[in-house]
Amino acid sequence: MSSSLDLSHITVSIDGRDLLSGVGLRLNAGQVTAVIGPNGAGKSTLLAVAAGQLKPRAGRVMLGSRESHKVPTAEAARRRAVMPQDSGVAFAFTVEEVVEMGRTPWRQARAGRGFAGRTRAWRGFADDATAVAHALELTGLTELADRDITTLSGGERQRAALARVIAQATPVAQGSVILLDEPTSAMDVAHAESTLVLMRELASRGAAVGVVLHDLDAAASYADRLVLLENGRVRAAGPVAQVCDAAVLSQVYGTAVEVLDVGGRLRVGPLRPARAA
């Protein structure tokens, strides 16, 4: 299995406190890897390191076969698209303009090549307008394309941020990396499910997807592998069935978590009391 992004022995310290201690994260092409763990465990910090936004005190980040910081910025942006936890745009851009921003690294690449239409690399590039229109359609935003982004609801804004990431990641190829930090946190159940299905679709086209999720059942249903963080360390990592151990999850989250096998699919969530009729 080829790894598109490989973080090893990552340590991040701020003000003398270790937010991450010796953490590893391997994102494989064609797979969804979900990072789970309680509030403050270090999930967003780990994703920020994976995104190249935060430099670790120790450890190594490999983007494909090269150290991430040695990959030129624009090239890295074509291979690695990131949706941060808070991806709000404060200015009055239209939804379409925000999604178009995802195409910037591709436009830069073409500008750098002059008339790049004849170069080999160009053949792999999607047409910008098509990529933007497709991303809007996939996220159900076509009707809202001309709306001022600041007027959208929280869930709609989150879909626009996702559309920008999809536009940036187009064309998805082996080696593409897509990082999503709680992409469904503001979405209703229907949009959350569509987003998770879309995430799997991106992986099936060859992307290595890393996603932070609080919804344990969604993580168990849609991820191939889980990384469970606790206090800045990896408590468990591996295939879903291996990491979804009720005793371990209950201990790490400090509340009773149940894991049920329902027709071969694991259902994971808080153990809730039965209510009297």
Ligand SMILES: Nc1ncnc2c1ncn2[C@@H]1O[C@H](COP(=O)(O)OP(=O)(O)OP(=O)(O)O)[C@@H](O)[C@H]1O
């Ligand atoms: N810039 C910073 N300065 C000081 N502490 C920080 C900073 N950034 C993060 N932290 C702390 O590092 C820890 C990990 O934060 P992080 O955001 O990675 O957690 P998380 O697992 O994503 O949490 P959540 O589920 O609440 O989003 C937290 O205790 C947080 O308060």
